[in-house]
Amino acid sequence: MRSSPLRIAALEGRKVALWGWGREGRAAYHAIRGRLPSLPLTLFCSADEAADVVTLGDANLRAETVADAERLSAFDVVVKSPGISPYRPEAIVAAERGTRFIGGTALWFAEHANADGIVDDVVCVTGTKGKSTTTALLAHLLRADGLRTALVGNIGLPLLEILDPRPSPDVWAIELSSYQTGDVAHSGARPQVAIALNVFPEHLDWHGSHERYVEDKLRLLTGARPRIAVLNARDPRLVEVGETLTRDGDVDVRWFGHAEGWHLREDDLYRGDRFVMDTRPLPLPGRHNRGNLCAVLTAIEALGRDAIALAPRAVEFRPLPHRLQTLGTRDGVAYVNDSISTTPHASLAALDCFDDKRVAILVGGHDRGLPWEAFADAMRAHAPVAIITMGQNGPRINALLAPIAVQGSFVLGEAADLVDAMRQARAALAGEGVVLLSPGAPSFGPYKDYVARGRHFAELAGFDPEMISAIPGLGVA
Structure with a gap:
C-alpha cells in the first residue's frame, strides 16, 4: 500500500522530532523552520551537537542525547537522517x-508532487555502483541541451537544501542511495523517470541482510512506481x-544494454542498429561507466529529447573525484583514487580498467560482512602485481x-x-605501474568518510587534496 503524502505543512499540530544533526539533519531543520517557524521540535543528537544547537537561539528547538x-x-x-537505519x-x-519515520x-x-502524485521533470538514479557518475553525466548532457538542471541528492547536496529554487529547474537529476529509495515510496509521490543501474550486496550493516538491501534498493521501482x-x-x-512492472502495466519500462535500445558493442555506442560513436575517448573511467552512458541516453529519450544528437557532448564531461580518479604520476608510478569503492565488486571493476598495467591495489576497510570469495577467485586468473x-x-x-598468493602470481x-x-x-611496483586505492x-x-580517505591518499601520493575533491556542477545551472 502506498503511503499518503506528508507535506511539511501537515506537521503543524503534531509532535515532531529530528534524528541526526549531520548535513541532512540540518537541511531538514531549516526546511521545516522555513514553513513552520514556531513548530516545537526535538532533536536527537550527540552531546557535542547539542551544545552547538544552543547557539541557534531557537526557543522551540530542544536537543536530547538519548534516542x-x-x-x-x-x-x-x-x-x-539517511544514515540512521529504520x-x-x-x-x-517506536x-x-x-x-x-520519514527522511528529508x-x-x-x-512537496513537489502534483495533484496526481506525479513529480514531473524528475529523473532519479540509483544502483550499487556508478550512480554518482551517471547522475552527473545526465545533468551535464541536459545542460548541454539548454535545460536548466539541478544536480542534487546523495551526490553531495541534500534535496531539502534547495527546496524552492527560483527560477525552478527544467529537470531535476537526483541521485538516491539505498538509504533514500524507500523514502520516495514513503512520500506517496511518483517520479517521472527512475534509472536503476545494478544491484550488488552493499550496506548490510544498515539493511540487516542482502535480501533486505535488494528489497530496499528496488523500492524506488516497486514502491514509488515511476x-x-x-x-x-x-x-x-x-x-x-x-518484467513484473511491465505485467502490472502502470510503469513504462525502457531497457538499456539491450540490442534494441542503447547499448555497447565492444567500445562502440549503438542505438539499436545505428552506430553512434566510439566511447574510448570519453572521460568516463571504466567500461561500466561507459555502459551507464546508455542509461543516461535512454532517460534523455524518455524526457523527449534528442539523445543521438547529445551523445557526443559526453566528451566534455568532467569526471567526479574519488571515482577512479587519476591524480597524476610521481617517480614513474601513477596514482588512482577510487576511494568511493565500498564493495568487492567495485574493486574488481576498478582492476578491469587497468588490466594492461602493472597494478598494486589497496583493499580493505570497515568490515560489513560482505563476501570477498568472488574477488579471491578472480585473482586466480587475473591478479595484479600486488594486493x-x-x-x-x-x-x-x-x-x-x-x-x-602462495602460487606466486602476485605479491x-x-x-x-x-x-x-x-x-x-x-616497493612492489619498483618504479613502474599504478597504485590503485579501491x-x-x-x-x-x-x-x-570516503572523501577524507581519498584526500589522505592524495596527500601521501604527493598531490594537493584541495585540488581533487570538488564535485563539478552541483546545484542548479
Whole structure:
C-alpha cells in the first residue's frame, strides 16, 4: 500500500522530532523552520551537537542525547537522517507504537508532487555502483541541451537544501542511495523517470541482510512506481523486476544494454542498429561507466529529447573525484583514487580498467560482512602485481588470498594503515605501474568518510587534496 503524502505543512499540530544533526539533519531543520517557524521540535543528537544547537537561539528547538524506544515513541513523526537505519531495535519498537519515520527525501518529494502524485521533470538514479557518475553525466548532457538542471541528492547536496529554487529547474537529476529509495515510496509521490543501474550486496550493516538491501534498493521501482523505469537489461534482478512492472502495466519500462535500445558493442555506442560513436575517448573511467552512458541516453529519450544528437557532448564531461580518479604520476608510478569503492565488486571493476598495467591495489576497510570469495577467485586468473590489505577486514581478505598468493602470481601484503599500504605498494611496483586505492569497503574508523580517505591518499601520493575533491556542477545551472 502506498503511503499518503506528508507535506511539511501537515506537521503543524503534531509532535515532531529530528534524528541526526549531520548535513541532512540540518537541511531538514531549516526546511521545516522555513514553513513552520514556531513548530516545537526535538532533536536527537550527540552531546557535542547539542551544545552547538544552543547557539541557534531557537526557543522551540530542544536537543536530547538519548534516542531510545521510549523517547522515540513519544512523537507522531520522526524525521531521520539517511544514515540512521529504520531497522534499529528502538526504531522498530517506536514504529510499532505508531511513530512514523520519514527522511528529508520523502518531505521533498511530497512537496513537489502534483495533484496526481506525479513529480514531473524528475529523473532519479540509483544502483550499487556508478550512480554518482551517471547522475552527473545526465545533468551535464541536459545542460548541454539548454535545460536548466539541478544536480542534487546523495551526490553531495541534500534535496531539502534547495527546496524552492527560483527560477525552478527544467529537470531535476537526483541521485538516491539505498538509504533514500524507500523514502520516495514513503512520500506517496511518483517520479517521472527512475534509472536503476545494478544491484550488488552493499550496506548490510544498515539493511540487516542482502535480501533486505535488494528489497530496499528496488523500492524506488516497486514502491514509488515511476511513470518510466530505465533498467539495465544485463542485470538479472532488474530484468525480473522489469518484467513484473511491465505485467502490472502502470510503469513504462525502457531497457538499456539491450540490442534494441542503447547499448555497447565492444567500445562502440549503438542505438539499436545505428552506430553512434566510439566511447574510448570519453572521460568516463571504466567500461561500466561507459555502459551507464546508455542509461543516461535512454532517460534523455524518455524526457523527449534528442539523445543521438547529445551523445557526443559526453566528451566534455568532467569526471567526479574519488571515482577512479587519476591524480597524476610521481617517480614513474601513477596514482588512482577510487576511494568511493565500498564493495568487492567495485574493486574488481576498478582492476578491469587497468588490466594492461602493472597494478598494486589497496583493499580493505570497515568490515560489513560482505563476501570477498568472488574477488579471491578472480585473482586466480587475473591478479595484479600486488594486493595490499588493510583496515578492519584486511586480515579476513588476506586470509582468503593467502593460498592463491602462495602460487606466486602476485605479491600479498598486510598493512597496518594507509601509510604502510602505500609504502608496500610502491616497493612492489619498483618504479613502474599504478597504485590503485579501491578498498571495496567503507572508511569508518580511521576516516570520517570516503572523501577524507581519498584526500589522505592524495596527500601521501604527493598531490594537493584541495585540488581533487570538488564535485563539478552541483546545484542548479
